[in-house]
Amino acid sequence: MLQETALEILKTGANVFLTGEPGSGKTHTINRYVSYLRARGIEPAVTASTGIAATHLGGMTIHSWSGLGIKTRLSKYELDKLAFTEYLNKRISRAKVLIIDEISMLGPEMVATVEAVCREIKDNTLPFGGLQVIFVGDFFQLPPVVRNKENNDEQEKLFNEPKSRFAFHSSVWNQANLFICYLTEQFRQDDDKFLEVLSAIRHNVFNDQHLQHLIKRQTEAHLAPKGVPKLFSHNVNVDKVNEEELAKISGEEKEFIAHSYGARPLVETLQKGCLSPERLCLKIGAVVMFTKNNLREGFVNGTLGRVESFGKGSNQPIVRTKDGKRIEVTPMDWTIEENGRLKASITQFPLRLAWAITVHKSQGMSLDEAVMDLSAVFEYGQGYVALSRVRRLTGLHLLGWNEQTFQVHPEVLLKDKAMRLDSEVIENAFISMLPEELKTMQRNFILASGGRENAEEITEKVKKNNKKGETHNETLKLWQSGKKIAEIAKERGLTEQTILSHIEKLVTKGKINRADLKSLISAPLLHALPRIQEVFAKLGTEKLAPVFARFGGEYSYNDLRLARMMSER
Template identity: 25%
Template sequence: MRDFKDVGNKFEGNVDEMVTQLNIDQKLIFDRITAGISDDNSEVLRLYVSGEGGTGKSFLIKTIRCWIKKYIEKDTAVTAPTGIAAFNIDGLTIHRLFQLPVEHGRTAKYTQLSDGVLKIIREKLKNVVLIIIDEVSMISNITLMYIHLRLTEIFNTMDCDNGWFGKKHILLFGDLLQLPPVHEDPPFIELSKLKIEKYIGAMGSINLWSLFSYDELQINVRQQGDNSYRDILTRIRIGTITDSDVTILETRKINFRETNCNDRLQELCNYLQNLPMDTVCLLPTCALCDILNTAMLNRISSDKIELVAQDLAECAPYLKKKVMKILNKDDEDSSRTAGLARIITVKLGARIMVRRNIDVSLGLVNGTIGTITSIIRSAIDNEVEKIKIIVSSGIEHIIERLNVKFEVMDRAFVIRKQFPICLSYGMTIHKSQGLSLKHAVVEAGNSIFSCGQVYVALSRVTTLSGLHLINFDPSSVKANELAIIEYNRLRTQYRPDLIHINILKQRVHKIRDTIWAISSKNILECQVNDKDINDSTLWHIRGLPNVNNISCYANVSIQCILHSSILRKLLLRLEHRNIIRRFINCYMSNDETINIMAIRQLAGDQYLEKIQRDVSEFIIHLINNIDNIKSVIEHQLNITLRCKVCNYTNTKIYTNYILLLQLPENLKKSYTLQELIQYNFSHWNNVEKYVPIVMLSLYLKRLI
């Protein structure tokens, strides 16, 4: 509530001048809103204002807010689903302002406020006449329901006629064709009875989305200096793209010269360092961000600083050991720990992003980017107590550890004390929604996984010249068909002057990525973890080029070897000049010039012939020529023969790289590898012959 007051006090300025700066579209909607709020006898205003990225929604929100402050002398509650989006419109996050329940990684059940908290919020919001919610596409239908319930609770309108949303004027802004909610369905999808009962405990409810009327902004002001780029974005927004669009965007791709995956990563880091300081790298997944952030951190010469979280378990004594074991896992997912990682590695001079809303009035919100200038350690235990950062405006701030409570398992909670920061060289596209950037490096290739993701990333940039593409896959350009259908319904009902959006299902040629790190889509994770290997590689399994149309047996064999993490770990230790190592580098970098024939020749000249060969023989001959993996997979097989008459035993020893196992006769169930091994080697097989006479005589001589 203090943040709400601080943010509200910031709005002073020449409102009349701001009104004159509104374009025709903005002015029509502005007049409609101000007229509805000014008229005490009018109905409660519930309006959804849409518009593609860059149509001036943020400026319109600011103008409305200032006008209400000056001419009506009332407050406006401005909110958004993410910290960056909220800061962009000088507001607060929805969950923070309305104290909505949060559970990281899943949807929380609705809980009412205590009488004490409710009293405070009522007092602070009593002067609010209008509630604005921006970036509505990221708000789920269940969150919209929670907002309604909280507002009726705060303003006590549960039993009032038309008491929806606290009977306050409410505006929704945003584009349904941008990023959808991370969890649950979009706001225009009606809640099912099952979810209403599960999260709210009610038997049913009204479709809240149907309470809103509709209007739309049509004039793009963000890319107004680049009409060609604006037209491309308009088509991408609805999921269409032309050949000429692809050709133009291809010119913005980074021209990688390196062929090795790790070398390309370093090349990308060099590229980033040569761009302006305000450049942001937008990536589809957190995994890609981690790879880039680690690579950029390694370039800083100062010493690493490890910020280790202080965890306190709140649970039954017998659960504490198990809880701490879960928390100490190296692969801990920070989304399950309230966004605070157990160990954060930074350096002096590293760029970081604030992960929590610390002080909205100062701009220290979730998404704020700064550079670490110094650290302050405790005089007692030398632990890092505070971190000093400088933000883009040149202002320095001090960040301290926050206490956050989260659930680890049923009835087991942890209070974690940790700095709410992470490295920020790479930012997820989801976090960028609402931003306007002059320069951005964007990954828009095969790792795109959501409708509207490409559009959101590309539309952040004001001009085509400010866009730098790592990859671009036209088949990743997709729009939410349900959102298009909803837009057409809203236009028919409220804006019949606007034409319908056509749903076109294009067949677009897929462009394979130039691999610089990892792909988060359609991969088999074969991670290399070894003290001698600093990087970890996720492998994208794919077919090998079949240049001679006969090499299928070689392809299969090589894939088996490459995708064994143990064998690959050893192969990566080979010299770079080694033919196997060169082959792996080509495979990692998705190089089409992979020389399979060289690998076949390594196994033996007989495998160069255009005839089908036995797979097991090929593997044996190939491994025989790779010394450092022979010892790993070579096994010794001891076969013992025993005479039924005299019990004489004779053991023969065989070495091989291939283990042949027989399936049990009973095939009514599935078998694990261990069960097959036990079946084959845990008992004697009868051999229908006696020990040879020579052997028997030798045996008798020993007895004599």
């Protein structure tokens, strides 16, 4: 299916699973639909299963949006409690469209739990409470890790979901009556032979002819290009290469130990998901990769560079990225929050040694060049994910492979064939529709969602919101230039409180990263954050006045606003 056809289907308000091979334009199509909705006065809920994907879309994680935090399941009591949480009730009640990216990283249980929360808060028996729901992703990517924990009886009664790693096994998947939109264009790889190889693996028709293309890219470890990321299937190989390469560099080694807060089990959960190690060892000349997104500083997860020096006095690593940008790196936070409360956190420099990385960690990256050893691949799809990281065959340097490298999960393969057929049926049905009929469906959905039929017909209220958006963007530009709150307020002729309100709005829209706010928070306030956030949660409110009154003026409104901003609401 072409992107244009998928976009027209999305505009009708149908529930959709948007899928396709890496580079087929899934994110681009969603961004176009989001722009279409916003132009008509409808603000979609843009979420993803991972923070990285959420940042790409300018949204938040589905765990935060739905109020689940670290949970993947709820009891009836917990579900009722969530439904009466003010900020969550307001958020979900006003939502009309829910987008979940990287759906392959959510298991059936999590999908069912999110659906139950939406249905409960919307007080509507339709799937997801009547929201238009759009799943985005590719099941040939690596699935979520399944933890061997038994469900409690109440959870089984609530959802009765199968023990599976794939979201399409959830009962909700069928109940939502999803239209399959399988994108077939290709925008990432620009090498026909390589596309043919990847497609053969994906369709389970990989043969000797395809293997010959890869054999031509085979090399020995000592002949592989230097300074190019190496991909391995196991952490032990990654650690070995990184330690060996670091040891080759003469000079002083700097050690940075992560600081943690919270209950040990939660901290351990964070450590498993944190790409930066607990003990980070660096030297000048070390090849590193950034492990978080910070658009203000000019890096994203996967940005590569070398340690150029360490800051005088601060001792902070200074990294020169591949595109020549010089960045003095500051520590960032990985957090677990629940109902607006900080439960656990890790503070570490967002770096890791990057002479080598695992295939799992490379997921979502797009590389010009990579050295790969796939001789110990142990999971279906691991080889496919690794190979599809590079854009062309000339960027591939293959050290080895095993039989499983070119295999995909048989269950995903069967489902994929069925989805392709479903997509063709849906595409033909929409193509055969009269243009007037399609436009009527699209118009009816916009009006039913409280939007305006045409972008030109947006009311004065929306125009005022646009003006607000313009003033927020002015604040954003000054913030991104590195100016402080007081400086922005002075330049714009506004109060600091007004500028902070702009900052908060920009944070909720994903235009400013929460981690960047740390520079605004004093040490005493940072220490008090859990206490303040706990009061917000206990009062079940996001309003400042009740919290201000509870503390008897101990904290200023600006302090409370900052504390509220630091919560993923």
